[in-house]
Amino acid sequence: MSDVRELLGRAAEDAGRPVISTEAVYAKAARVRWRRRAGVSAAAVCAVAAGAFVVPQLTSGTTSPRTSSVGSLAQEPGESPRDVRLLKLLPHLTGTVEEVSFADIIKHVSPPPEPSRTGPLDGQYEIRQDGGVGFLTIDVMDAKAVARKLGGSPQVKNLCKPENGEPARADCVREELSGGRVLTIWSDDMDYGEGTPQWGLELVGRLTLADGSQLAVRDSTGFEADVVQGPLLKAPPLTRAQLRELMLRTELLPAE
Numbered sequence: 001m002s003d004v005r006e007l008l009g010r011a012a013e014d015a016g017r018p019v020i021s022t023e024a025v026y027a028k029a030a031r032v033r034w035r036r037r038a039g040v041s042a043a044a045v046c047a048v049a050a051g052a053f054v055v056p057q058l059t060s061g062t063t064s065p066r067t068s069s070v071g072s073l074a075q076e077p078g079e080s081p082r083d084v085r086l087l088k089l090l091p092h093l094t095g096t097v098e099e100v101s102f103a104d105i106i107k108h109v110s111p112p113p114e115p116s117r118t119g120p121l122d123g124q125y126e127i128r129q130d131g132g133v134g135f136l137t138i139d140v141m142d143a144k145a146v147a148r149k150l151g152g153s154p155q156v157k158n159l160c161k162p163e164n165g166e167p168a169r170a171d172c173v174r175e176e177l178s179g180g181r182v183l184t185i186w187s188d189d190m191d192y193g194e195g196t197p198q199w200g201l202e203l204v205g206r207l208t209l210a211d212g213s214q215l216a217v218r219d220s221t222g223f224e225a226d227v228v229q230g231p232l233l234k235a236p237p238l239t240r241a242q243l244r245e246l247m248l249r250t251e252l253l254p255a256e
Contacts, residue, residue, distance in 0.1 A: 082121050086138075089249050092242055095129025097136075105229060106197060118142055119215065121252050126229060127237040133230030134200075134237040135220045138252060143212030159184045159206060169204075180210030183247060185240060190220075197223035200232040203240060205247045215252055219243050 083099040090097070101112030102124050117123070119140030127134045141149070157163075160172035172186035184206045190199040200221035207215040219236040222229070238246065246252070 082123055083125055085251070086121050086125060086136075089246060089251055090238070090242070093127070093129070093237065095127050095237065098126045098128075099123050100126045100135075106223075118145075118213075119252055119254055127233075128230065129237065130233060131231065132222060132233035133228070134222045134233040135218070136237055137216075137218040137220070139216045140253060141214045141216070142254075146212055146214050160186070177248075182208045183244065184208075185244060185247075197225040197228070199223045201236065203236045203238070203243050205243050207247050209253075215247060217243065217247055 081099065083097045086099075087093065087097045101109075101115075103109040103112040105126075115123070117140075119138060121138050122140055123138060125136045125138075127136055158174060160169060160174045162168045169186035170188070172184065175183045177183055186204055188202050188204050190202060192198075200223060202218055202220035205215075205217040205219070209215070219238045221233040221236055222231070224232060236243075
């Protein structure tokens with residue numbers, strides 16, 4: 001589970017000093033959940049979970065649908081906005097897509113810092129549909145970044161088989177594809193105990209490529225807090241089949 005949640009994403013990278021690594025945040029959250037299920041006291045769990053998400057008052061979001069707009073997020077000259085390009089890859093989506101920054105909507109850092117990107121559509125996207133607000137995050141890591149993160153662990157391991165006492169990933173499906181690719185998709189209830197924000201159910205996808213690079217996508221129903229962008233979606237913005245289809249699109253990967 002701890003190798004899943006980096007998708008929050010380099011989410012608030014450089015959103016303040018000192019920078020709190022989102023990988024460290026989710027590693028903490030994973031350890032909290034593990035210890036919680038192993039019988040550690042609820043008080044200890046709350047302390048770690050609350051420490052993982054230090055969140056000032058969130059910006060208030062409107063509930064009406066918005067058209068794609070990323071005016072505050074840098075684009076290459078003459079290039080269509082990322083959310084516009086992403087929307088073209090989601091023909092079955094019924095809602096609207098807007099690129100956002102978790103540093104802004106969660107940590108209230110404005111203007112948000114421009115995150116480092118490896119893939120052409122890397123980023124955090126707000127999806128409004130069916131009266132709710134969910135999120136889609138896309139993150140590509142090159143082989144060197146993956147090797148640093150894994151610290152010598154096998155790059156292509158079976159994510160559906162838990163290790164070191166971690167809880168099993170729910171509804172986990174692993175596919176070995178052509179060209180040495182491995183695609184794994186599972187469901188996560190995001191139950192960390194106390195803390196803010198409280199993330200809703202999500203689907204998580206991981207595509208490992210033959211060169212050791214990885215594409216990770218988080219398909220989230222949203223989050224709950226005192227002030228939020230909108231209510232949780234009843235289901236992730238993309239179905240499992242739609243998430244799989246998106247993750248196999250070459251448009252999400254760097255040009256060779």
